[in-house]
Amino acid sequence: MRAQFRSRIRLILSLIVCAAVVILIRLYFIQIVHGEEYAQKADRQFSSGGSGLFDRGSIYLTRKDSTLISAATLATGFLVAINPQTLTDLEAAYAAIAAVAPSAISHDAFLAAAAKKSRVYIEVARHLSDEKGKELSGRAISGVQVLRERWRYYPGALLAAQSIGTVSYGSGDTLAGRTGLEASYDSQLSRSGDALYKNFFAELFSNVGNLLVSAKDAREGDIVTTIEPEVQTRLENDIAKVNARYSSRESGGIIMDPATGEILALVTYPTYDANNRQTVDPVLLGNPLVEHVHEFGSIMKPLTMTAGLDAGVITPETTYTDTGCITVNAAKICNWDLKARGVIPMKQIIVQSLNLGAAWIATELGQEKFRTYFTTLFGTKTGIDLPSEGRSLIGNLSKPQQIGYDTAAYGQGIAITPAQMIRALGALANGGVMVQPHLVSAIRLKSGIERTLDWNQKTPVFSASAARATAEMMTAVVDEKLENGKAKIPTMSVAAKTGTAQLTDGHGGYYSDHYFHSFVGFFPSYNPRFIILLYTNDPQNVMYASDTLGTTFLDLVHFLIDYYAVPPDRGFATGSSTSPQATTP
Amino acid sequence: MYNLAHRLPYSATAVCFGAIAILAVTYIGLIAVVMSYAALTVEFSQSVRNNGTAVAVLEQQYLATMAHITKTDYSAAGYAAPRAKVFVPAKSATALR
Numbered sequence: 001m002r003a004q005f006r007s008r009i010r011l012i013l014s015l016i017v018c019a020a021v022v023i024l025i026r027l028y029f030i031q032i033v034h035g036e037e038y039a040q041k042a043d044r045q046f047s048s049g050g051s052g053l054f055d056r057g058s059i060y061l062t063r064k065d066s067t068l069i070s071a072a073t074l075a076t077g078f079l080v081a082i083n084p085q086t087l088t089d090l091e092a093a094y095a096a097i098a099a100v101a102p103s104a105i106s107h108d109a110f111l112a113a114a115a116k117k118s119r120v121y122i123e124v125a126r127h128l129s130d131e132k133g134k135e136l137s138g139r140a141i142s143g144v145q146v147l148r149e150r151w152r153y154y155p156g157a158l159l160a161a162q163s164i165g166t167v168s169y170g171s172g173d174t175l176a177g178r179t180g181l182e183a184s185y186d187s188q189l190s191r192s193g194d195a196l197y198k199n200f201f202a203e204l205f206s207n208v209g210n211l212l213v214s215a216k217d218a219r220e221g222d223i224v225t226t227i228e229p230e231v232q233t234r235l236e237n238d239i240a241k242v243n244a245r246y247s248s249r250e251s252g253g254i255i256m257d258p259a260t261g262e263i264l265a266l267v268t269y270p271t272y273d274a275n276n277r278q279t280v281d282p283v284l285l286g287n288p289l290v291e292h293v294h295e296f297g298s299i300m301k302p303l304t305m306t307a308g309l310d311a312g313v314i315t316p317e318t319t320y321t322d323t324g325c326i327t328v329n330a331a332k333i334c335n336w337d338l339k340a341r342g343v344i345p346m347k348q349i350i351v352q353s354l355n356l357g358a359a360w361i362a363t364e365l366g367q368e369k370f371r372t373y374f375t376t377l378f379g380t381k382t383g384i385d386l387p388s389e390g391r392s393l394i395g396n397l398s399k400p401q402q403i404g405y406d407t408a409a410y411g412q413g414i415a416i417t418p419a420q421m422i423r424a425l426g427a428l429a430n431g432g433v434m435v436q437p438h439l440v441s442a443i444r445l446k447s448g449i450e451r452t453l454d455w456n457q458k459t460p461v462f463s464a465s466a467a468r469a470t471a472e473m474m475t476a477v478v479d480e481k482l483e484n485g486k487a488k489i490p491t492m493s494v495a496a497k498t499g500t501a502q503l504t505d506g507h508g509g510y511y512s513d514h515y516f517h518s519f520v521g522f523f524p525s526y527n528p529r530f531i532i533l534l535y536t537n538d539p540q541n542v543m544y545a546s547d548t549l550g551t552t553f554l555d556l557v558h559f560l561i562d563y564y565a566v567p568p569d570r571g572f573a574t575g576s577s578t579s580p581q582a583t584t585p
Numbered sequence: 586m587y588n589l590a591h592r593l594p595y596s597a598t599a600v601c602f603g604a605i606a607i608l609a610v611t612y613i614g615l616i617a618v619v620m621s622y623a624a625l626t627v628e629f630s631q632s633v634r635n636n637g638t639a640v641a642v643l644e645q646q647y648l649a650t651m652a653h654i655t656k657t658d659y660s661a662a663g664y665a666a667p668r669a670k671v672f673v674p675a676k677s678a679t680a681l682r
Binding site: 005008009012013016019023069070073074075076077130148150153155156157159229230233234237489490491567568571572573 | 597598601604605612631634635637638640641642644645647648649651652655656672674675676
């Protein structure tokens, strides 16, 4: 009896254990081995919104009052697919689809799709709104499936399109960031599938730890950029106008905080609509501001001047004899107007933009020192958080011919990216220290924590006194030279420099009638809040950068002063007098 | 065990079947709870997404309005550029803050 009882108990226990094992194995296969498959299957049904749908973090612009505005987010809606094998009434189905998505598919194309009887799934309309999707779904047409869909959406459309970047399929079947910030921060923006719902059983079986602390939660998030939407809009508008007015090949601009490297606006033209890329030339998807190199011309002179001052080979009071033209290594270099100035001080090299003056400083510096300064300024990538950053072409500074140094001193013969250029010129506005330009300030993690990124890499290049002396000379450009002195703002010091460079002809020489115009400026001159770099490539029927970009620069300065309420740094009232100090027509 | 079997009002087989039944019901109950939780989570998730889309539409309108204002050609709208700009000096920089 006892033995019989024991054997019964064992039998029952074995049955229980077997049942439990079978259930466990079944659960393992359903929830872990085929979990993703089932999740996808569920998500493809009408009301699901789980892990199978496209998911990705947002990219935010930051207004001046710290309000975040989406630059890239997700839109939700529906797609419509047909199953030709179960589609019965073609005309009724087409009429219903055309009623909610008139331009989605033509009648002929629909009939052609419906004729493919070997297929069970053909998408005929995408990006339907919630209302339209539900309306069509409510009709329950045989052979017509209405499925939940999510897609990348850029509320600003053209706004900062090249900086924000694109998401697309690569060689595989995964949507990922391909250009711009979408690519640079893909690991933070991409989502690995579990969304809000965690499968409790699967987590128990596979990774209990993740129920408490998830590595993904510490990595995935939304990114917060430093781009200010109104400043970006303004710069885009101004750059587009310049490009259209002078029929330039391309134009661009950057507005940056020289003390931190935060980029407030980054514009290149032509651009594209990020929500409608079907007809976009793939070349436009890149970002010329970090990928393309240019010979910038005379905006290089302030750097040459500061190098000379910093090295101690010149002082602001030093003079030199300007002969108008000189011959170096059998090559003739001249001032822009071919005229000689005689004995003149250093300041005039910047104010009158004298090529011979810059070349003279380069000679005074000597090749070794000149190379050291320019290699520090341009020899490395900026580390800006955009993909495919280009390298500068400064090979002339590795050769013994003095002509290479003389021309580099006024911005010809060496080619730099606009991002590198603004980083280098930013040193003049930041006490001689270069900062790292960047577009993203923080990552808002899924856990809710905001992780501020570290952009504190600083590169000292010049002494603060040398940078200030050059800033004084550049301020004189605005106060005395630009628009014949009418550009002067009595209550705000503004430092600027124009640059007009001849374009290379591709055969080792330069065109005599094709130019690259650039313009750099910062303000207030001695404690700058903004540095602005503008350029336009090959403008037609105009010779000098002061003509193409001067007005745009000054308009931007006035806009930024008003928009940010930048307090004046000069022209204060004396005593009780508050009468107007100056009037400019 | 022999004594225990005699003391219990139910046979061991009945107890085991009872336990199995309770386990089965518990398992089904757990599945029901998890499924309900999943359905609710998905619903909430979708609701969050829908709200996000609605916010994106508002942001799109804001950005479009801003672009429209920036692009407005005031001279074409009949406004003339000012003949003069007058800069009124302040007592100090900090006075304006």
